[in-house]
Amino acid sequence: MNIDCHNFGRWLRVAAAAAALLASSALWAQEEDPVAALSKPESSLSLGIGYAGSDAPRFGLYNGIDEEDAYLLGEIDYVRRLDESGTWFRLDGRNLGLDSRQLRFEHERQSDWGYAIDYNQIIRNEPYTVNTTLTGIGGTTQTIFGAPLREVDLETERDILTVEAKKYLPGNFDFRVTFRNEEKDGDRIFGQGDFGGPPNAFFLLTEPLDSTTQQIDAVLGFTGKRLQLSAGYYGSFFDQHKDRIDVINGTANTPVSLPPGNHAHQGYLTGGYSFTPTTRGTFKLAYSSATQDDTFIVPSANGRTNADAGVDTFSFKLGLTARPLPKLSVRSNLRYEDRDDRTPVDTYITGVGANATYDGTNVPHSRKTLRGNLEASYRLPRGYRITGGVDLDNQERTFPDVRSVVYREDTDEITYRVELQRALSETLNGRISYSYSERDGSSFLPNFTNGGSLASNQINPLNLADRDRNKVRLMLDWAPMEALSLQLAGYYTDDEYDGTNPHGPDNGDSHHLSLDAAYAITDKWQATAWYSREKTEFESTTCQAGGIPSTCNVGSVRKSSLDNTTDAVGFGLSGALFDDIEVGVDVSQSFDRGEFGQQIESGGTPITQLPNVHYRHTRVNFHATYPIGENAGIRLDYIYDRWRTNDWQWSGGGFTYADFTTVSQDENQILNFIGLRGYYKFR
Amino acid sequence: MTAFLRARFEWVLAAALILVPALGAPVWAQPKDVVLNGDAACMVCHQYLEAQYPILAIGKTKHGTRADKRTPTCTSCHGESDTHINIPQGVSERPKPERMFGKGSMTPAPERDEACLSCHKGGKQIHWLGSTHAARDISCTSCHQIHTGRDKVRDKRTQPEVCLGCHKDKRTQIMRPSRHPILEGKVACSDCHNPHGSAGPTMMVRDSVNDTCYQCHMEKRGPFVHNHQPVTEDCGICHNPHGTINYAMLKLRSPFLCQQCHEPTGHRGTVASFATNSVPANTVARGCLNCHTNIHGSNNPIDAGNARTFRR
Numbered sequence: 001m002n003i004d005c006h007n008f009g010r011w012l013r014v015a016a017a018a019a020a021l022l023a024s025s026a027l028w029a030q031e032e033d034p035v036a037a038l039s040k041p042e043s044s045l046s047l048g049i050g051y052a053g054s055d056a057p058r059f060g061l062y063n064g065i066d067e068e069d070a071y072l073l074g075e076i077d078y079v080r081r082l083d084e085s086g087t088w089f090r091l092d093g094r095n096l097g098l099d100s101r102q103l104r105f106e107h108e109r110q111s112d113w114g115y116a117i118d119y120n121q122i123i124r125n126e127p128y129t130v131n132t133t134l135t136g137i138g139g140t141t142q143t144i145f146g147a148p149l150r151e152v153d154l155e156t157e158r159d160i161l162t163v164e165a166k167k168y169l170p171g172n173f174d175f176r177v178t179f180r181n182e183e184k185d186g187d188r189i190f191g192q193g194d195f196g197g198p199p200n201a202f203f204l205l206t207e208p209l210d211s212t213t214q215q216i217d218a219v220l221g222f223t224g225k226r227l228q229l230s231a232g233y234y235g236s237f238f239d240q241h242k243d244r245i246d247v248i249n250g251t252a253n254t255p256v257s258l259p260p261g262n263h264a265h266q267g268y269l270t271g272g273y274s275f276t277p278t279t280r281g282t283f284k285l286a287y288s289s290a291t292q293d294d295t296f297i298v299p300s301a302n303g304r305t306n307a308d309a310g311v312d313t314f315s316f317k318l319g320l321t322a323r324p325l326p327k328l329s330v331r332s333n334l335r336y337e338d339r340d341d342r343t344p345v346d347t348y349i350t351g352v353g354a355n356a357t358y359d360g361t362n363v364p365h366s367r368k369t370l371r372g373n374l375e376a377s378y379r380l381p382r383g384y385r386i387t388g389g390v391d392l393d394n395q396e397r398t399f400p401d402v403r404s405v406v407y408r409e410d411t412d413e414i415t416y417r418v419e420l421q422r423a424l425s426e427t428l429n430g431r432i433s434y435s436y437s438e439r440d441g442s443s444f445l446p447n448f449t450n451g452g453s454l455a456s457n458q459i460n461p462l463n464l465a466d467r468d469r470n471k472v473r474l475m476l477d478w479a480p481m482e483a484l485s486l487q488l489a490g491y492y493t494d495d496e497y498d499g500t501n502p503h504g505p506d507n508g509d510s511h512h513l514s515l516d517a518a519y520a521i522t523d524k525w526q527a528t529a530w531y532s533r534e535k536t537e538f539e540s541t542t543c544q545a546g547g548i549p550s551t552c553n554v555g556s557v558r559k560s561s562l563d564n565t566t567d568a569v570g571f572g573l574s575g576a577l578f579d580d581i582e583v584g585v586d587v588s589q590s591f592d593r594g595e596f597g598q599q600i601e602s603g604g605t606p607i608t609q610l611p612n613v614h615y616r617h618t619r620v621n622f623h624a625t626y627p628i629g630e631n632a633g634i635r636l637d638y639i640y641d642r643w644r645t646n647d648w649q650w651s652g653g654g655f656t657y658a659d660f661t662t663v664s665q666d667e668n669q670i671l672n673f674i675g676l677r678g679y680y681k682f683r
Numbered sequence: 684m685t686a687f688l689r690a691r692f693e694w695v696l697a698a699a700l701i702l703v704p705a706l707g708a709p710v711w712a713q714p715k716d717v718v719l720n721g722d723a724a725c726m727v728c729h730q731y732l733e734a735q736y737p738i739l740a741i742g743k744t745k746h747g748t749r750a751d752k753r754t755p756t757c758t759s760c761h762g763e764s765d766t767h768i769n770i771p772q773g774v775s776e777r778p779k780p781e782r783m784f785g786k787g788s789m790t791p792a793p794e795r796d797e798a799c800l801s802c803h804k805g806g807k808q809i810h811w812l813g814s815t816h817a818a819r820d821i822s823c824t825s826c827h828q829i830h831t832g833r834d835k836v837r838d839k840r841t842q843p844e845v846c847l848g849c850h851k852d853k854r855t856q857i858m859r860p861s862r863h864p865i866l867e868g869k870v871a872c873s874d875c876h877n878p879h880g881s882a883g884p885t886m887m888v889r890d891s892v893n894d895t896c897y898q899c900h901m902e903k904r905g906p907f908v909h910n911h912q913p914v915t916e917d918c919g920i921c922h923n924p925h926g927t928i929n930y931a932m933l934k935l936r937s938p939f940l941c942q943q944c945h946e947p948t949g950h951r952g953t954v955a956s957f958a959t960n961s962v963p964a965n966t967v968a969r970g971c972l973n974c975h976t977n978i979h980g981s982n983n984p985i986d987a988g989n990a991r992t993f994r995r
Contacts, residue, residue, distance in 0.1 A: 035730055039718045039742025042832060062864035079743075086750030094840075100867060110751040122869045127860075154785055174806075182899075192994070193974035195950060195964070202964055202973045213901050223805030230806060239899035253995040256976060257983035259902035270882060272809045284882035286890055292982075300984035307982060309906040315890050317882035319813040333819055335882065337891065341915075348984050349991065357823050358991055362908050364913045371884065375818065387818075395916075405912070405944055423820050426787040431819075439902045447946065463913055463920045475849075479787070489851045505943055507739035514851035532855045538935070543947035544954060552947070558954065560939055564928065568855045590858045592928045596936070598954060607954055610966070615860050615928055645860070647929060648967070653957025655967040663968065 010099055040683045041079040043086075046635070048073045048677020056671035057127040058617075058643040064099035065673065066125045072097025073677050087112040099123045099157070111168055118162040126154035126188065128650060130204070132661035137187055137206045140242050144203050144249040144659050156186030163615035174221045189663065190454045194251035203250045204661045207258065210241040234288075237263045244297040248660075260294035260307075278323035288313045292393075302346045307362070309343035319328040327379040334372040341366045341398075354451025356402035368396040384422050391415040394440075402450050405500060406457055408464040411441035415469075430476035437469040444500050458543055458552065460499025468496045483520040490514065502552070504540045506559070510536040526577030535565045544604065555604030561597035566590060582625040589618045610652070631682060637675040645670050718742035720749050721756030724768060743832030753802065759796040760784070760829075784824040792820040799823040807879050814880025821849075826878065840868035846878075853925050861933075862926035874898075876922070892917050896924075907980030909991045913944070914979050930969075937970020 050071045052060075060066020074096035080089045090106040101121050108114030130153075135146025137154075159182070166176040190207035219232035240261045247254040266288035274280045292309040315337040341364035349360035375389030393413040400407075417435035424429065441464070447455035448529045460466070473491040480486065490513040497505040514532040521527055544556035567590070574584035594613040600606065620640040627633035650663035718739055724826045733739055741747050746754050758764065762781025766914040769910070770777050782790045782798060800811065803823075811817050824844050835841040843865055846852040856862070863870045875895050876886045889895040896918045897904045903914065913920040921940060922932045929936050935943070938955050945951045955966040965971050972978050977993040985995065 035717060036900075037737060038733060038739040039747065041743045044701070058860065062867040081748065082750075083748075084750060086748045088748075094868075100869060109746045110745060111753055120869075122864065124864075176806075189969070190976060191969055191973055192976055193964070194994075195974055202968065204968075207974075211902065213899075215898065219806075221805050228805040228809050230809065236897065236901060238904065240902070253987075253989065255983075256995050257981055259977075260907070260982040262901065262902070262904050262906075270809060272804070272812070282810050282813055284810075284890070287796065290904065290906075292808075292904075294982065296982070296984045298983065298985050301986035302984075304984065307906070307908050307984070309908075311906055315882075317890075319810065321813045321817075329818075331813055333813060335884070339915075341906055341910075348908060349986055349988055352988070356988070358988070363910060363912075364906060365910055365912050367916065385820075397912075397916075404946060406946075421820070423792070426789070456946040456948040459942075459944060459946055463944075478688075489849070491852070503947070507752075512852040512855075514854070516851070524723065530851075530854075532851060534852055534855050540939070540943055542942045543952045556952075558952075560955075562935055562939055566855045566859070568858060588858070588995070590855060592859055594928050594936075596939070596955065608956060610955060610957070613928060617858060617860075630950060643860075647860075647928075649936070650968055652967040655957065657963075657968070 037683070039272075041081050042681055043078045043080070044076075044681045045078075046073070046677045046679035048635075048675060050637070050673060050675035053672040053674075054668075054670060056641060056669050057125060057129075057665065058669050059639075059641045059671045059673075061127055062100065062122070062123055064095070064123055064125075073675050074179070086112075089113075095252070104156050104596035108166075113165075113167045115163070115165040118160075118164070119162060120158075120162070122158040122160065124156045124186075127230045128154075128189070128663045128665050130154060130189070130661070130663050132204055132657075133659045133663065134204060134206065138208050140208065140244055141246045141248065142205055142250075144247065146248070149660060152206075154187045154189065154206060156184065156188055159183045159185075172223050173552045174223070175219070176221065177218040180213075180215045181492045182215065184209050184211050190245075190256075191657075192247060192251050192253055192256055194253060202657050203247070203252055203659060204657045204663070205245060205247065205250070205256070206568070206600070208242045208245070208541050211261075212239045212241070213237070226274045227271065228273075229269065231269045232267070234266040235264070236266075237261075240294065243294065255297055257297050260292055262290060262292040262294075264288055266313075278329075280321050283321040284315075284317040286313075286315045299349060301350050302348060302629040304346060307343060309364075310341075312340045312342060314338045314340075328376065330373070330374070332374045335370070337367075339367045339369075343472070352450050352452070354449060357402060357447060357455050358449045359400075359402040359450050363400045363401075364398070366398040367420035370394045382422075383425050384420065387417075387419040387421065387433075389417050391417070391437075399445060401448070403445075403447050404455070406447060406459055406461055406464070407445040408461075409442045409445065411439060411464055413437055413439035413467075427479050430474070430478075432475075433471075433473045435469075435471045435473075437467070437471075439467040439469075441466075457462075458501050458503045459500045460497065462497075464499075465504055466498040468498075470494045485518050487516040488514070489516075503543060503557075505542055506539040508536065508538040510534070521575075525559075527574070528570070528572040530570045532568045533566065535563065539563045544600070549666060555600065555602050557601040558607070559599045559601060559603075561595070561599070563593075563597075564596040565595075566592045577624075578626050582623075584621075584623050586621045587619070589616070591616050611646070611648060613647045613649075614645060615643075615647065618642045625679075632678065632680045634676065634678050637673075637677075639673040639675075641671040642669065642675070716749075718747055719756045720752070720754065721758070725757045730983055738830045740832050741830045744829070744834075746829065755802070759801070773937045784822070784829070790820040792817075792825075795822040795824060807877060810877075810880030810882065812880075814878075814886060816878055816886075817880065823897055837873040842871045842873060846872045856923070856925035856927075859926035861929055861931065863924060863932075892919050903979045905980045905982070907982045908984050909993060911978060911993065934965070937972065938965040941965075941971045 050073050052065050052068055054068050057066050065071055076091060076093040078091040086109060088108045092104045095101045101123060104116060104118040106116040129151060131147045131149050131151050133147055133149055134142055136142035137152060146482055163179045164178045166174060168174045186209045187206040190205040191203060192205055193202040214237045216235045219230050222229040238261050240259060243258050244255040266286055268284060268286035270282055270284035272282040289313045293306045295306050317335045319333045321331045343364040345361050347360045348362055352360040373389055373391040375387060377385055377387040379385050395411050398408055399409060415435055415437040417433060419433035420433055421431035430654050446457045449455045471493045476488040478486045492511040493509060495508040497507060512534040516530040519527045539559060539561050541557060541559050543552035543560050570588040572586045576582050592615040596610040598607045622638040623635060625633055625635045645667050656662050714723040714727050716723045717730050718741060729738055748754055764780040766778040767780045776838045782795060784795055828834045836845040856864045875888060877888045878886060881887060887895040921934060923934050924932060925932060933940055953965055959968060964973055975993045981990060981993045983990050983995050
């Protein structure tokens, strides 16, 4: 909830009074049994006010504090247990004064029954400023040049209501049901364009979000000593309330469709059985049927009023773990999924020419996936353990006869891995692992035109290309002394892509390194520090102007080198001043860099390089808690948050949409937020 | 008087045995349960050792609900621990309980987990044995705090602290500008992953990556008249849900991402640039999506060639 700045003084006085009231209530607190004080459920209530000193779209992306304003800070965590019956009441309210509030009520008689009602609000404030001529935002008719350029705020909001209930039944059975209803509203950046039309014919639209998503999960469970089962039904339903945008003064591509509603029902049975204390099998069987039959937004040339689309999916998972020898354990899993897109194939686009890379029919995608692994682990002396395993991944896809992207019916990936681990040491634990994966599959299916001629076949698609992957992973946990612990974690991955076509992804590698330290300076003061670095590098090749069937003109082969690097560091200190004032400070900074190299091979025209992109984010969180009496006190929070960037995504080269709409962001956002609240704890 | 008592010692003792319980609870009385059912033997010492070994907060949890007769006592988890309670002769330092769970515990992970699995083996824990966590000796107490009223990993706001303790690469990723609201406590790791094991890949809560994403992004499910093949296969081909520096958590920016699959004929192979006239506008704003706006699929059945490329 935003508070008008003009009333800030009044709100401050109200908050101060509330804080003082909560804090002074400690004076009324009664002495109680110290054991009860430590072992009985505790409730808390806090109320106060915060003030953001400036607009901060990045900081307020999801928390509701995105504008310079005062905000009400309110939280409640009421917990009560009736010891005689084991009945719990809990009311948990968070961010009550913000647009990101959540309120949950639970009532339960432990081991008998229970229910809960949860309201959760999730917002997303668009961090970019949109300056546009578009009118009709939020509606299904949107007019470009509908108004002079002016700033509009875009945001989306999800209001989620969840109801849960459970009942324990005789014979080790239990029944649980969860129903979740989500209303999604708001507007987000959308658009339409036509490169075949006048130059720069790109227009910003906004996608009007107005939908209801419902999910119900009902599970009957059985928990026996050896056998556990869960039989359930999962229903998921998406209903779209705005299914189109009619665009006035835009391109000819109007109306623009919005996602249609769809429904799915799934029944499943999952369970586990312990054959012996060290041998257990698990399984899951599931069958789901999904449909999409929303009425088309315009008439179809084939006379259909809807796609009558549907997907049936059958899946199972089998697992077995065993310890055939005291020092040897084995584990295996097998997963299978058969996704059958049973949508009728029909001709939607007529008069398709012979050179087209489509035939006018819709293309359902069915797929069968088989994944499995087998792993053995053996305990060695002195706390060491060695593990070896093999993973398999096979996917079988259907494919259209006429296509514009190279297909592969099957991909097969096999991974071999080995790991050495040392555990059960009081000072040094860790693991190092190496894996090698090899992905290949059936022959690449060349593209043919509608007339049967060979079309362009130059790319090995990212998800289908042959790939060899080497990966090393390391983790060390070292406690050189009682007060100090150190942790080192990292990995290095190297990918090499290949295929029968000349272009596409070439290679990639990524590495990550983290070093963490925690030090107990005294009994009351602790310090933490960490550093992380992550870098991914990816190289691919394409053609400036591709030829047919698989040639690229000399001087047109282009290699892209795409790098992303993150360096992040953090420091924390917490403790107590004067014995009773708890203080803590956390400082973190992350620095992300994106590089977009493009190079023409074989002496073509040099390419103007895109600028690197960077984001630098600094956050300081400070808090101090001053107790007044045993159960109450005052808490002060201070946040410094700074985002700096030069991201050109929406404005590179001075880009504007055809109606001069701009999308921009403040490239240096600094926020100072201060919050003061009183709290009261009670039992 | 002393001589009188000494002479009648047995009578005094008998009277004391009868009267003392009736009059209240003197310090030498039979110890009573304090926090958990059956914890009396342990509480003889531990209720006075809270500063050194803070354990009483277990009473605030569901384990501490004594009206529920299924709840454990100390020895249910820590073992009978006879030598811990009664120090063997000749041993100077009190031996530790049979099963220890904290940092530096020498109790093997499977043995630690047995304590929990004796009750928590159904429902969401069915697939625990066989999960990657269990296979890597991550035990229940690696993540869960039992002797506290607030178990960090069960609270959306603090859960990432626990998960990121090991998954450190994700710590940097969730801080990136394009991300889910994890830092704000609105989305937690467990919304997508079941750390206790599942039938799905990478411990997804649903049976596939896509089914997990559809929980919140169900409008992407379709099927559509015009489908985009990788969308139907795995959202993770294009998106990194833990965070990126690209709009919509894309792994690569347009047109680079699109050019990893699409043939370079026509405009598709065009160099990434800031040129804003006609074809080359594949880089700024929504990039290729400036035109191909419904990239997850289009249900527009209009009789036009560009409908199949998600442009309307």
